[in-house]
Amino acid sequence: MNRRLPWSLLLASLTLNVMYAAVAGVLVPAQIATASPGDKETHLAVVMTASSVLTMIVHPWVGALSDRTRSPLGRRTPWIVGGALASAVALVALGRAESVVMIALGWLVVQPLLNVVEAPLDAVVADRVPAGERPRASAFYGGGAALGLALGAGAAGLTVAHLSSTYAVLAVLLVIGMAGFVLANRERVTPSAPRRSRPALAAWRDRDFRLVLLGRFVLVLGHQLVMGYLLYLVMDRTGGGPEEAGRVVTLLVGAHIAALVLGAVVAGRRVKGARVRWVLIATAVIVSGLLLALLLPGLAGLVAYAVVAGIGRGLYLTADLALMLDVLPSREDHGRDLGVLGLATIVPQSLAPAIAGLVLALTGNAYDALLVCAIVGVGLSAVFIARIIPAVETTR
Numbered sequence: 568m569n570r571r572l573p574w575s576l577l578l579a580s581l582t583l584n585v586m587y588a589a590v591a592g593v594l595v596p597a598q599i600a601t602a603s604p605g606d607k608e609t610h611l612a613v614v615m616t617a618s619s620v621l622t623m624i625v626h627p628w629v630g631a632l633s634d635r636t637r638s639p640l641g642r643r644t645p646w647i648v649g650g651a652l653a654s655a656v657a658l659v660a661l662g663r664a665e666s667v668v669m670i671a672l673g674w675l676v677v678q679p680l681l682n683v684v685e686a687p688l689d690a691v692v693a694d695r696v697p698a699g700e701r702p703r704a705s706a707f708y709g710g711g712a713a714l715g716l717a718l719g720a721g722a723a724g725l726t727v728a729h730l731s732s733t734y735a736v737l738a739v740l741l742v743i744g745m746a747g748f749v750l751a752n753r754e755r756v757t758p759s760a761p762r763r764s765r766p767a768l769a770a771w772r773d774r775d776f777r778l779v780l781l782g783r784f785v786l787v788l789g790h791q792l793v794m795g796y797l798l799y800l801v802m803d804r805t806g807g808g809p810e811e812a813g814r815v816v817t818l819l820v821g822a823h824i825a826a827l828v829l830g831a832v833v834a835g836r837r838v839k840g841a842r843v844r845w846v847l848i849a850t851a852v853i854v855s856g857l858l859l860a861l862l863l864p865g866l867a868g869l870v871a872y873a874v875v876a877g878i879g880r881g882l883y884l885t886a887d888l889a890l891m892l893d894v895l896p897s898r899e900d901h902g903r904d905l906g907v908l909g910l911a912t913i914v915p916q917s918l919a920p921a922i923a924g925l926v927l928a929l930t931g932n933a934y935d936a937l938l939v940c941a942i943v944g945v946g947l948s949a950v951f952i953a954r955i956i957p958a959v960e961t962t963r
Contacts (some may be wrong), residue, residue, distance in 0.1 A: 572695060573704055575751045577711035579688060582744030584715025585722070586681055588738060590658070591615070592716075593723035594730060594815065595674050596798045598652030602657055602667045608932070614671045615795060618678040619917030625679040626913050629908025630686040641754025643687035643694070643902070650683030651745035655738035662734025663802065682913070684745060684907050691752075693892050693901035706838070709884030710831035717827055717877075720797070721820035724813035757780020773896040775955050776904070780911045782951035783887060786850065788915035789944020790835050792937050793857070794924050795916075803934045809814030819869055823877040838886045842893060843955050845886035849952045850949045854942055862940040890955070 599614065600607040629646060636642045657680055661673030696704040725731040793800065801812040801819075830849075838845045857874025860868040895904045923937055930936045 569668075571705040571751050576692065576704060577707040577714075579744055579748040580708050580711030581715035581718070583681065583685055583688065583740060584712045585719035586654070586658075586741055587725035588716040588719030589733070589737060590661070590674070590677065590719075592720045592794060593727060593813060594733065594799055595661075595670060596669045597727045597813065598664065598730065598798075599667060600798075600809045602665060602670060608796075608924055608927055610667050610671075611796075611799075612920035614667075614674055615920035616917050618675050619913055620673060621679045622682045622791045623913045624916055625685050625912060626682045626905035627903065627908045629683050629761070630902035630904075630909065631900070632688060633687040633690065634900050634902040640749075643691060644749045644754050646747055647745050650680055650687075651741050654684060655742050658734050658738040658741070658840075661846045662731040675904060682909075684730040684741075686909060686952055687902060690887070690902040693895060693905065694754075700888050705888040705892070706831055706885045708836055710828070710881065711735050711836070713827035713831055713881050713884050714772035714824065716880075717820050717824040721817045721824070724815075724817035724820070724923050727813040728810055735836075773894065775894040776896055776908075778955050779887075779891055779894050779953050780908055782846070782948045782955075783891075783908070784915055784948075785871055785944045785951070786853075786883075786948035787912050788919055789857075789941040789946075789948070790853070790924075791915055791919035792926075792941045793860075794946065795826055796923055796927075796934070796937060797854065800934050800937070801869065803932070804869060805889070815866070816922050819873045822870060823873040826877025827881040831885055832881075834885035835938040836881045838889060842886055842890040845882060846890055849879050849882035850945060852876070852931055854945050854950075857878070857938055857942045857945065861935060861942070890952075894955070907956050911941040938945075 595614065596607070596611055599610050603610050629650075629896050633642050633646045636645060638645050642650075654677060657673065657676045660679055661670070664670040664673045692701065692704050692708055723733060736840055798809065798812055798816060801815050802808070804813060805812060807815070830852075834845060834849075856872045856874070856879060859875055860872035862868065864873055891905070895901060922940070926936050926940060927933070
């Protein structure tokens with residue numbers, strides 16, 4: 568592994584996750600809240616569910632195609648660069664949307680295109696990092712994701728009043744970030760002919776692979792129930808409007824960033840062979856943060872959640888990625904297999920808005936009910952991950 572790869576992975580992951588956090592977490596919810604303040608929860612649920620269903624198809628499909636791609640630029644590079652350019656154009660267009668319909672159409676294009684970038688980028692770690700160095704590379708990649716989610720939400724919260732300009736800046740940032748990554752890490756061309764395979768079924772037959780997927784699935788589902796409605800949760804706790812809540816989100820994210828960095832640093836140094844153990848520890852920390860958000864009133868609970876769950880997320884993003892790489896069943900199909908594992912993030916994202924919208928409708932917009940559901944989902948993930956201990960830590 569060359570010295571540039573870990574740092575460039577961090578920056579690429581940070582850039583991509585800034586897009587997700589800023590657009591899905593703050594900008595689109597704010598646009599919908601402005602366009603339809605009375606029905607914002609329902610409209611957001613429909614929009615996020617529909618876009619996630621599209622990415623559920625796109626993500627593994629692109630990962631499998633990138634495994635088979637042969638070009639002068641390599642396998643992954645054409646998809647990373649092409650996806651970034653297409654996403655940039657779509658982001659600029661989304662920034663001009665004012666009606667709920669146009670906002671929905673814009674996000675239905677942007678999110679799948681961002682997955683065209685993400686699927687081959689995920690495969691780079693498995694492609695180019697030896698097994699013994701994967702915890703360190705995972706720490707950089709996971710740390711970049713954590714920082715990107717935090718920075719994206721914080722920056723968008725500060726600039727939510729200037730939507731068009733914010734979207735334009737994000738578009739430029741995405742193109743520069745992905746172009747810089749591929750230029751700093753030129754891909755070796757593999758001349759062998761592509762081999763045909765089925766993208767999903769072969770990977771699903773592996774027991775440990777299934778357990779990792781299910782564990783991440785329920786954790787992401789629980790986490791997304793809260794994060795997908797974070798802006799509205801702050802509005803509920805403070806009684807403020809979108810702009811005021813956006814500023815509060817920025818303050819919360821400041822504490823979250825420091826906690827995420829701490830968690831990622833600890834994981835990068837401590838996660839070695841005991842990947843499963845650290846995933847379980849991280850899960851327990853995230854649950855603790857959710858409990859604090861539920862039990863402490865007002866903003867105090869959200870501040871506690873930002874710090875405690877931030878540490879847990881830093882630990883989890885590093886340890887879980889290393890564990891995912893451990894259980895990949897095929898050396899030749901990293902893009903395909905990681906694309907399938909990506910469904911453990913994409914499918915919950917498609918389900919979470921619908922579930923959250925239903926919970927809020929049934930409880931009269933009681934946001935504490937979302938926190939309870941999140942605690943159940945995150946806690947359940949430990950049941951699946953704990954079953955991997957004998958298989959991975961003693962035999963692999």
